[in-house]
Amino acid sequence: MARTGRRPGTTQTREEILRAAREQFADLGYDGATIRGIARAAGVDPALVHHYFGAKQRVFIAAMRLPFNPADEVRAIMADREHDHAESILRFFLRMWDDPQSRDPMLALVRSATSHDKAAEAVRGFMNDLVVHHISKELGLPPLRAAMIGSQLFGIVLLRYVVGVEVVRSADTEEIVAMYAPAIRAVIEDGDPARPTA
Amino acid sequence: MARTGRRPGTTQTREEILRAAREQFADLGYDGATIRGIARAAGVDPALVHHYFGAKQRVFIAAMRLPFNPADEVRAIMADREHDHAESILRFFLRMWDDPQSRDPMLALVRSATSHDKAAEAVRGFMNDLVVHHISKELGLPPLRAAMIGSQLFGIVLLRYVVGVEVVRSADTEEIVAMYAPAIRAVIEDGDPARPTA
Numbered sequence: 542m543a544r545t546g547r548r549p550g551t552t553q554t555r556e557e558i559l560r561a562a563r564e565q566f567a568d569l570g571y572d573g574a575t576i577r578g579i580a581r582a583a584g585v586d587p588a589l590v591h592h593y594f595g596a597k598q599r600v601f602i603a604a605m606r607l608p609f610n611p612a613d614e615v616r617a618i619m620a621d622r623e624h625d626h627a628e629s630i631l632r633f634f635l636r637m638w639d640d641p642q643s644r645d646p647m648l649a650l651v652r653s654a655t656s657h658d659k660a661a662e663a664v665r666g667f668m669n670d671l672v673v674h675h676i677s678k679e680l681g682l683p684p685l686r687a688a689m690i691g692s693q694l695f696g697i698v699l700l701r702y703v704v705g706v707e708v709v710r711s712a713d714t715e716e717i718v719a720m721y722a723p724a725i726r727a728v729i730e731d732g733d734p735a736r737p738t739a
Numbered sequence: 740m741a742r743t744g745r746r747p748g749t750t751q752t753r754e755e756i757l758r759a760a761r762e763q764f765a766d767l768g769y770d771g772a773t774i775r776g777i778a779r780a781a782g783v784d785p786a787l788v789h790h791y792f793g794a795k796q797r798v799f800i801a802a803m804r805l806p807f808n809p810a811d812e813v814r815a816i817m818a819d820r821e822h823d824h825a826e827s828i829l830r831f832f833l834r835m836w837d838d839p840q841s842r843d844p845m846l847a848l849v850r851s852a853t854s855h856d857k858a859a860e861a862v863r864g865f866m867n868d869l870v871v872h873h874i875s876k877e878l879g880l881p882p883l884r885a886a887m888i889g890s891q892l893f894g895i896v897l898l899r900y901v902v903g904v905e906v907v908r909s910a911d912t913e914e915i916v917a918m919y920a921p922a923i924r925a926v927i928e929d930g931d932p933a934r935p936t937a
Contacts, residue, residue, distance in 0.1 A: 655901050656854035668898075669905045684906045688898060689918050692907065696894025700866075700886060703853050707867045708882045709890065720887050723929055724922040731921055 558583045558590055562604035567659055571601065571666025598675070601667050605650050608643035612675035619679055627726040628718055634694050635714045638702055648702060651695075655703075680729065689728050693721070756781045756788055760802040765857055769799065769864025796873070799865050803848050806841035810873035817877055825924040826916055832892050833912045836900055846900060849893075853901075878927065887926050891919070 561583035565574040576597055580587040594600045602610050618629045637643045653660035668691070677687035697717070700709040709717075759781035763772040774795060778785040792798045800808050816827045835841045851858035866889070875885035895915070898907040907915075 652853055655850055655897075661902055665902050665904055668902065672904065673906055685910050685914065686918055688904060688907045689915070689922070692894035692898050692919075693891055693922065694894065695897045696890035696892070699853075699893045699897055700890050704859055704863050704866065706863055706870065706886060708871055709886045712883050716883065717887070720884055720926065720929070721890075723925040724887070724891065727921040727925045728918065731918070
């Protein structure tokens with residue numbers, strides 16, 4: 542009475558791949574790690590890694606247990622014409638970071654990236670790949686401009702969740718959205734003045 | 740042929756006070772440390788600590804070897820009616836962080852605050868005191884709004900100097916100023932629509 546169509550051993554194989562991926566990212570950085578190398582370290586065919594996870598970016602997300610793929614979320618938000626994009630990005634981001642279950646793996650990654658050079662190398666490559674090749678395309682903005690939105694979001698991460706500055710830590714989500722969305726909108730809209738605002 | 744009017748032993752006494760301050764901030768956090776306690780640990784009169792450094796905030800800045808007092812800089816920028824305040828804040832902040840000599844002590848503090856609970860406690864209290872009691876007054880904004888400007892600035896710190904995401908790390912200062920100043924202006928001006936823009 543299997544609940545899914547997965548064959549026995551599938552979960553174990555996936556975990557083997559993710560364990561190998563974590564090692565490869567830690568040892569070689571994001572840019573140095575390859576699907577081929579991860580597959581070799583896990584003792585599986587590269588096609589299987591691709592079948593389970595997709596591109597390297599998605600392998601990294603699964604390996605680090607990140608709760609979502611930022612590029613997928615930004616795509617969904619930009620496709621929604623009924624809500625203000627800046628507010629939606631901010632509200633989604635705060636929801637993910639306010640919930641301890643989704644926050645913990647992200648916080649672990651940020652902490653390790655700020656204190657260990659090897660971890661920084663992996664996060665640096667992952668974020669650059671994500672911004673330059675994915676987020677900027679979803680937003681229709683140049684890479685640096687897309688990164689400036691990421692900068693605004695990770696500033697909140699630093700003050701609210703990492704350092705925990707009281708006035709930011711205790712602020713109501715909607716209070717932050719009301720104050721900060723115009724700032725995010727300023728970066729989005731200056732890059733494309735023709736974009737509708739809501 | 741002394742260059743200054745300081746008596747012999749002054750430099751040594753100052754260093755003793757700063758060493759004691761670093762220990763007290765590390766042991767008790769920012770809120771727990773007191774001028775009186777620092778003086779006692781240094782074996783001097785509290786009035787001497789105040790004479791050399793001023794309020795606790797300034798003792799912290801000196802103890803951590805921070806290159807400037809953010810409140811003083813914001814006051815000077817806001818008093819200047821000839822330049823756009825958002826651009827001036829951003830340009831000053833990037834100049835301090837781009838120069839390794841002023842960057843190193845700030846970076847050390849950010850790194851320790853993101854990886855050690857004790858250091859986080861000290862930085863957390865310092866930043867809250869600074870934002871709530873000083874920066875917000877200099878800007879004429881509510882504390883949370885002042886903190887949201889800090890959030891935007893520290894987002895750049897995280898991406899450009901700590902993690903070193905390539906697209907942000909390699910960006911020209913003036914390119915960042917041009918893209919990011921409108922976002923900082925949005926937070927400043929929404930809090931006070933009557934403020935002149937330049």
